[in-house]
Amino acid sequence: MNDQVIKMIVEGIRDTLYMTFGSVLIGYVAGLPLGILLFVTNDNGLKPNRLVYRILDFICNIIRSIPFLILLILLIPFTRLIVGKSYGSTATIVPLVICAAPYIARVVESSLNDVDTGVIEAAKSMGASNVQIITRVLLVEARTSLMTGFTITTGLLLGYSAMSGTVGGGGLGDIAVRYGYYRWQTDIMIITVVLLIVIFQIIQNLGTGISMHFDKRKK
Numbered sequence: 547m548n549d550q551v552i553k554m555i556v557e558g559i560r561d562t563l564y565m566t567f568g569s570v571l572i573g574y575v576a577g578l579p580l581g582i583l584l585f586v587t588n589d590n591g592l593k594p595n596r597l598v599y600r601i602l603d604f605i606c607n608i609i610r611s612i613p614f615l616i617l618l619i620l621l622i623p624f625t626r627l628i629v630g631k632s633y634g635s636t637a638t639i640v641p642l643v644i645c646a647a648p649y650i651a652r653v654v655e656s657s658l659n660d661v662d663t664g665v666i667e668a669a670k671s672m673g674a675s676n677v678q679i680i681t682r683v684l685l686v687e688a689r690t691s692l693m694t695g696f697t698i699t700t701g702l703l704l705g706y707s708a709m710s711g712t713v714g715g716g717g718l719g720d721i722a723v724r725y726g727y728y729r730w731q732t733d734i735m736i737i738t739v740v741l742l743i744v745i746f747q748i749i750q751n752l753g754t755g756i757s758m759h760f761d762k763r764k765k
Contacts, residue, residue: 558718558738559741559745562704562742565639565707565710565715566700566707569639569643570700573642573646573649573650577649577650577651580648581651581652581653581657582684584606584651584654592676602651606648606651607648609647610649618710624640625637628640633716638707641710642703642706642710645706646703649699653692653695654695657695660688661683661684694753694754697757700753701750704742704746704749718741718742721738722734726738
């Protein structure tokens with residue numbers, strides 16, 4: 547490989563990490579409150595509201611049912627409106643966030659549902675408000691599951707960011723498509739695939755390690 551190819555791959559790694567972690571962080575800004583709201587308003591929640599739950603549930607299911615590549619194309623006008631263009635790593639973050647937020651919400655809802663109801667009842671008996679129960683009991687008790695969900699979500703978005711390369715999304719996926727597919731440079735495609743695998747394994751191992759650290763059952 548020459549210096550130009552090495553520089554291109556380094557930039558591809560940078561763009562891939564930027565898209566992945568940028569979208570997962572922004573996705574949690576939207577998805578975490580949405581997941582908490584789903585938990586709170588369900589039939590067994592802290593403040594049941596069937597109408598609100600059904601609306602949020604419907605929105606999450608609709609977005610999650612659309613394949614990412616189709617969603618990416620559907621959102622081109624919206625992406626262009628938000629960032630001024632529909633290609634590149636920054637533009638790709640927009641559909642990644644919209645795809646991730648409902649998924650994150652479901653992960654959060656599931657994690658909170660797994661918290662022992664006895665802990666919640668104990669907090670209520672001590673006069674804790676719903677906000678206190680959410681912030682000081684539910685999120686603390688569910689932290690291991692939430693961290694596991696964060697790891698899974700990050701790995702998922704890594705794959706989606708690579709998939710966006712088919713429509714000029716940037717990063718390693720874009721390099722794999724442009725050079726490995728259109729130009730038949732198999733060596734570059736193999737390198738990008740190996741790098742994606744390595745990045746995924748690093749994310750998975752770090753996430754698993756942090757989850758085990760917070761898991762009280764392991765102590």
